[in-house]
Amino acid sequence: MDFQTIKSTLPQDIPFLMVDKVLHRVYRQEIVCLKNISGNDWVFLGHFPKRSVFPGVLIIEAMAQSSILLFTEPEATEERLYYLTSTKVRFLHPVMPGDQLKITISVIRDSSIGAIVKAEAEVEEKVVAKGELSFAVQ
Template sequence: MDIQGILDHLPHRFPFLLIDRITELVPGERIVALKNVSYNEPFFVGHFPRYPVMPGVLIIEAMAQAAGVLSFKTTGDKPKDGFLYLFAGIDNARFKAQVVPGDQLLIEVTSERRMRNIWKYKAVARVAGNVVAEADLMCAQVKTTAKPAV
């Protein structure tokens, strides 16, 4: 799935869209997404000016966005129809290495369980085959009354 497909399945936009491409997707099971980390990312201006490191919370957010695409592709719902996936919990988050400009994050998310509108996922982010972060994520599907700007 290219960026146009991602934009169709996520409500996020610049500067908060944190995945660039989907390389694998099995609805209801797993997704593999890529994030190309560029020195031009807006967060590098302040994190840190002389030692740019991608914030760990944004790595977790990139994992959650991949999980969102997996969920939308599984249900067939889309943000334009008023559906969103919101964080309900983050457990066992671990950061094992820094992510810096020039890195490519490979994000793998597997669906562990779904109970009505609550989803549980296991997520791992790698750079050059090495694990840089991992977490267990929980999201809740909500139907909004506001019309998205997409």
């Protein structure tokens, strides 16, 4: 899935798109996405000016958006909204400008009213964040 398809599929828009590319996807089972971290990103204006670190909350947002892409068909005519209801994420290493965040999402539980997924983010094969996310579907 390329950036244009991602942009037309996700309910978020620039500058809040946190997925640049989908590398692998098995609908409603597993997805692997990329987020390129650039020193030009707006978040680095204040987080932190002397030593830029990509905010953990935006890593969670990238995981959530990757999850939405896992459960949404790009050609779908019916709009279903996925609301993040809970997170349990640990941050293991900082993410810096120049890093490429690889996000892997796999389904733990899936139903018509929501889902629970396992999420893992890596930089150069080193896990930087991992945990579980829960969603409600409207």
